[in-house]
Amino acid sequence: MKYILFCFLLFLSCFSNSYAVETPISANQAFSFSATAKNNQTILLNWEIAPGYYLYLKDFKFIAVKPTTAVLGDPIYPSNTILLNTIEGKLKVYSGRLILPIPIIHIDQKTLVLQAHYQGCSKAGYCYPPITKMIEINLAGHYLKPTLPLNIDIAPITLHTASEKSHFAQLFEAHSVPLLIIGFLGFGILLSLTPCVLPMIPILSSMIVGREHKHAFLLSLFYVFGMSITYAAAGVFFGYVGGNVQIIFQQPWIIICFSILFIIMALSLFGLFQLQLPEKLRSKIATASYHQKGGTYFGAIMMGILSTLILSPCVTPPLVAAFGFISQTGNAILGGTALFAMGVGMGAPLLLIGALGTRVLPKSGAWMNAIKIAMGFILLAIAINMLQRILSEFAVLILWATLPLGAAIYLGAFATAKTPWMIIKKVIGIILFIASITLIVKAVLPTTQKKSALVFQPVHSVSQINTALIKAEKNNQPVLLDFYANWCIDCKELDALTFHNPAVQAKLSHFVLLRVDLTNNSANDQALMKKYNVIAPPTILFFKNGRELTAQRLIGFLPAKPFLKKISQIQVSD
Structure with missing residues (x-):
C-alpha cells in the first residue's frame, strides 16, 4: 500500500510540474556557431543546435564585411527543414546540426570577415533575440578547420517577418533603399500636381523669359536643385534627431499629440483653414528672393531655396508626415537622400517649363483640389x-x-x-460605405475571440518600472511585468491565446500590467534583460510590495488553464 501511495504522489508531482519554469540556456549554448572554408570558392557555416531548440529559415542573413568588394552567392539551404505550426502559419525551422554552404562569387583577398544573423526559439515556448556574429574565415588553406566567432561587441539587428513589418519599415532593408527613394520621388511628383507648386511658376518664368533654350533649362535645373537641397537639409536633421528620440515617440502622450497634429494637417487640406508662415516673415523672405539675380545659376539656387520657404500652405501637412516618417529611421543620410528625391519630384513641372515652356503643363482645375483631399485622407x-x-x-x-x-x-x-464621372464616383463611394459598415459590425458584434485584449503600460527603463512598482505598492496591487518582442512567436501566441482568455482577463483585472518591448533588441533592451535576469521572451515577472515573487516567474508560453493556476497561487500568497 505504501508503494502504491508513493507512486501516486510521484505521478501527481510530475503532473503538477508539467509547466514548471525551465531556465533557458544561453544563446551560444543553444546555437553553437562556427565556420570554415571548404575551398577558396565556398565557405561552410555550421550550427550545433541543442536538443529542443530550433532556428528559423526565414531569419538567416549574411553580409561580407571585409573586404567590402567581396560578392557572395545565395546560401544553399538544406532541404531537411521541419514545418512548425505557429500563430503566423507554418514556418520552416532547422534542428540538430545545420551545415550551410555559401558560394564565393568574387573576392580579392585571402581572408573573409563575415557577419551572420540568425534567430531561434525553444520548444519550451520562449525565443532568443536576433543573434549577430562576426567570424573571420581563412581562404588560403587549412580548409575544413572550424573557426569560432570573433569575441567582439556587435550592434544587434532586428530580424522581422514580413507580417511583423509595417509597410514602410520593409523599405529600410538594404536592397529596398532604391525603392524608398523612388517612393519619395513619386510622393514629390504627387505633390507637384497640387496647387502648391503654382506660386513658383511665375517666379521661374520671370527668370527664364527671353533666355535661350539651353540657358533656360539650366536655370530651372538649378532652381529645382535649390528646392531639393532645402528639403534634404531638413531630412538630414530629422533623420539624425529621430535616431535619438525614438523611445520618446513610443510614449502614449507623444503618440496622441502627433496624431492630433496629423488630424489638424488633414483638416487644413480639406480647406477648413490655412497653415502658413506669418505675413511679416513671408514678406521678408519674398523681398530677399526678388533681390537675387535671376540670370545666374547661383541666383537660381537661392531663388529655389527662398521660394521653398514661402510655398503654398498645402505643402505643410504632407511635409510634416514625411518628416515624422524620416525621424523613425534614425538615418540622417537616408533622410537627406529621400527628401532630396521628393524635392526633385516636386520640381518636375518646373523642369518641364524650363525645357519646353508653360504650354506643356495641364490646366489647373478641380483635379488639383481632389489630390489635396486624397492627401488629407492619407494623413488621417x-x-x-x-x-x-x-x-x-x-x-x-x-x-x-x-x-x-x-x-x-x-x-x-x-x-x-x-x-458618367459622377456615376463612377458614386459607385466607389458605395463600396467604401459598405466597407465602413463592415468594420462597424465587426467592432460591435461579438465573435468567438471577441474580448478586449489586456492593455499593458509600456515601460522602457528601470526608473519607469520602479515608479510603477511604488505606485502599485501604495494601491496594494500586484504587478505583472511582461518581456515581449514582435520577433517572438511564442509571445504572440501568449497574447492571442492566453491573454485573450476571458477568465485570464478577469483574474488579471486588479493587476498592474507592465510590458517591456524587446523588439528593437537595442542596448537599452539588453540592459533591462540583464537587470532582471531575462534570457529570452516571453518572460513574465510578478511583483508584490515592490519585490519580485521569484518562485512565480514564468518563462515561455503557457496555456490559459495553467496560467490561471499560477495567478491563483499568487493571489493565495497575497
Missing part, C-alpha cells in the same frame, strides 16, 4: 495607424470605419449622379 490614416498602438480594438475599428465613411460622403455615395 496615418493618425489612426499611430493611435492603434494605445487604443482598444473596438476604438481602432470605429476610427478605421469613419475613414471610408467620410470618403464615401465626399465621393457622393448618397448624392444624385448625372454624369
Whole structure:
C-alpha cells in the first residue's frame, strides 16, 4: 500500500510540474556557431543546435564585411527543414546540426570577415533575440578547420517577418533603399500636381523669359536643385534627431499629440483653414528672393531655396508626415537622400517649363483640389495607424470605419449622379460605405475571440518600472511585468491565446500590467534583460510590495488553464 501511495504522489508531482519554469540556456549554448572554408570558392557555416531548440529559415542573413568588394552567392539551404505550426502559419525551422554552404562569387583577398544573423526559439515556448556574429574565415588553406566567432561587441539587428513589418519599415532593408527613394520621388511628383507648386511658376518664368533654350533649362535645373537641397537639409536633421528620440515617440502622450497634429494637417487640406508662415516673415523672405539675380545659376539656387520657404500652405501637412516618417529611421543620410528625391519630384513641372515652356503643363482645375483631399485622407490614416498602438480594438475599428465613411460622403455615395464621372464616383463611394459598415459590425458584434485584449503600460527603463512598482505598492496591487518582442512567436501566441482568455482577463483585472518591448533588441533592451535576469521572451515577472515573487516567474508560453493556476497561487500568497 505504501508503494502504491508513493507512486501516486510521484505521478501527481510530475503532473503538477508539467509547466514548471525551465531556465533557458544561453544563446551560444543553444546555437553553437562556427565556420570554415571548404575551398577558396565556398565557405561552410555550421550550427550545433541543442536538443529542443530550433532556428528559423526565414531569419538567416549574411553580409561580407571585409573586404567590402567581396560578392557572395545565395546560401544553399538544406532541404531537411521541419514545418512548425505557429500563430503566423507554418514556418520552416532547422534542428540538430545545420551545415550551410555559401558560394564565393568574387573576392580579392585571402581572408573573409563575415557577419551572420540568425534567430531561434525553444520548444519550451520562449525565443532568443536576433543573434549577430562576426567570424573571420581563412581562404588560403587549412580548409575544413572550424573557426569560432570573433569575441567582439556587435550592434544587434532586428530580424522581422514580413507580417511583423509595417509597410514602410520593409523599405529600410538594404536592397529596398532604391525603392524608398523612388517612393519619395513619386510622393514629390504627387505633390507637384497640387496647387502648391503654382506660386513658383511665375517666379521661374520671370527668370527664364527671353533666355535661350539651353540657358533656360539650366536655370530651372538649378532652381529645382535649390528646392531639393532645402528639403534634404531638413531630412538630414530629422533623420539624425529621430535616431535619438525614438523611445520618446513610443510614449502614449507623444503618440496622441502627433496624431492630433496629423488630424489638424488633414483638416487644413480639406480647406477648413490655412497653415502658413506669418505675413511679416513671408514678406521678408519674398523681398530677399526678388533681390537675387535671376540670370545666374547661383541666383537660381537661392531663388529655389527662398521660394521653398514661402510655398503654398498645402505643402505643410504632407511635409510634416514625411518628416515624422524620416525621424523613425534614425538615418540622417537616408533622410537627406529621400527628401532630396521628393524635392526633385516636386520640381518636375518646373523642369518641364524650363525645357519646353508653360504650354506643356495641364490646366489647373478641380483635379488639383481632389489630390489635396486624397492627401488629407492619407494623413488621417496615418493618425489612426499611430493611435492603434494605445487604443482598444473596438476604438481602432470605429476610427478605421469613419475613414471610408467620410470618403464615401465626399465621393457622393448618397448624392444624385448625372454624369458618367459622377456615376463612377458614386459607385466607389458605395463600396467604401459598405466597407465602413463592415468594420462597424465587426467592432460591435461579438465573435468567438471577441474580448478586449489586456492593455499593458509600456515601460522602457528601470526608473519607469520602479515608479510603477511604488505606485502599485501604495494601491496594494500586484504587478505583472511582461518581456515581449514582435520577433517572438511564442509571445504572440501568449497574447492571442492566453491573454485573450476571458477568465485570464478577469483574474488579471486588479493587476498592474507592465510590458517591456524587446523588439528593437537595442542596448537599452539588453540592459533591462540583464537587470532582471531575462534570457529570452516571453518572460513574465510578478511583483508584490515592490519585490519580485521569484518562485512565480514564468518563462515561455503557457496555456490559459495553467496560467490561471499560477495567478491563483499568487493571489493565495497575497
